[in-house]
Amino acid sequence: MFILPKTIILSPLFCFSKKRLFEEVADFASCELNTHAKDLIFALNEREKKGTTVCFDGIAIPHASISDIPNTLGILSILDKPILFNSIDAQEQNVDIAYTFFISQNEDYTKIENLLKELSQQLAHNDLLNALRLCRGEKNKVSDILNKMDLSLNKIINGKQ
Numbered sequence: 512m513f514i515l516p517k518t519i520i521l522s523p524l525f526c527f528s529k530k531r532l533f534e535e536v537a538d539f540a541s542c543e544l545n546t547h548a549k550d551l552i553f554a555l556n557e558r559e560k561k562g563t564t565v566c567f568d569g570i571a572i573p574h575a576s577i578s579d580i581p582n583t584l585g586i587l588s589i590l591d592k593p594i595l596f597n598s599i600d601a602q603e604q605n606v607d608i609a610y611t612f613f614i615s616q617n618e619d620y621t622k623i624e625n626l627l628k629e630l631s632q633q634l635a636h637n638d639l640l641n642a643l644r645l646c647r648g649e650k651n652k653v654s655d656i657l658n659k660m661d662l663s664l665n666k667i668i669n670g671k672q
Contacts, residue, residue, distance in 0.1 A: 513661055513665075514626060514661050514664040514665045514668055515585060515626075515630075515657060515660065515661045515664065516582065516583040516584055516585045516612070517543075517582065517583075517584055517585065518584075518585035518586065518587055518610075518657055519539055519540070519543065519584070519585070519586045519587070520586075520587050520589075520650050520653050520654060520657075521535065521536070521539065521586060521587070521588045521589070522587070522588070522589035522646075522647050522648065522650060522653055523589055523590065523591040523647045523648055524588045524589065524590050524591065525590075525591050526590060526594065527594060528594055528595070529594060529595065529596050529597060529606075531594075532588060532590070532594060532609055533552050533555050533556065533573070534548070534552060535588070536551075536555075536573075536586045536588060536609070536611045537549075537551035537552045537555070539586060540584055540586055540611075540613050543584055544577070544580045544584055544613060546577070546579065546580060550577070551575070551577065551613060554575035554576070554577055554613075555573050555574075555575045555611070557575065558573070558574060558575045558576075559573065563596075563604075565596050565604050565606060566631035566634065566635070567631065567634060567635040567640075568604065568605075569593065569604075569605060569606060569607050569608060569640060570606065570607075570608045570609070570610070570634045570635075570640060571596050571606045571608075571609045571610075572609070572610050572611070572612070572627060572630065572631060572634070573609060573611045573612075574611065574612035574613075574614060574627065575612075575613060575614065576614045576615075576616055577613050577614065577615065577616070578616050580613060580615045580616075581615060581617065582615050582617075583612060583613065583614045583615045583618055583623070584612070584613045585610060585611065585612050585613075586610075586611045586612075586613075587608075587609075587610050587611075587653065587657065588608070588609045588610075588611065589607065589608050589643055589644065589647045589653065590606070590607045590608070590609070591647070592607065593605035593606060593607040594606055594607070607644065608634075608640065608643055608644070610630070610634070612627070622668075625668055626664070626668065629664055629667050629668060630660075630664065633660055633663065633664065639656070639660070642656055643656060
């Protein structure tokens with residue numbers, strides 16, 4: 512059983528701001544989800560107004576609930592250079608890895624909440640972050656890391672650990 516949703520890997524992603532990051536991920540997601548990129552950007556920005564999605568130094572998990580999409584989609588972006596990720600409730604922080612989720616309203620809220628919590632704890636490990644950064648230009652290796660993360664999350668969330 513997969514815990515992580517289908518994930519598109521953008522690596523390396525060349526962008527210079529949080530605004531541009533949201534535009535890039537929304538462009539890719541809009542094609543996959545058959546929806547408008549501007550609606551996805553709006554939803555991400557509205558969620559950010561509620562509080563920062565930076566979960567650890569260098570990593571953010573932007574996410575938004577989207578109506579009228581059948582499945583949740585993830586986009587893992589490993590940036591070529593850190594960008595300032597500003598928030599109204601926290602100091603600006605540099606982020607070079609963003610795992611963005613567009614969450615289907617068909618999803619179980621508790622399941623998604625647990626996923627985001629456990630994922631943020633996994634991504635807090637320096638070894639994992641360094642591995643992702645080191646294979647920035649190698650999507651197959653990034654995909655392998657995501658598969659290992661999924662196995663680990665499956666054990667944790669389903670109580671098999």
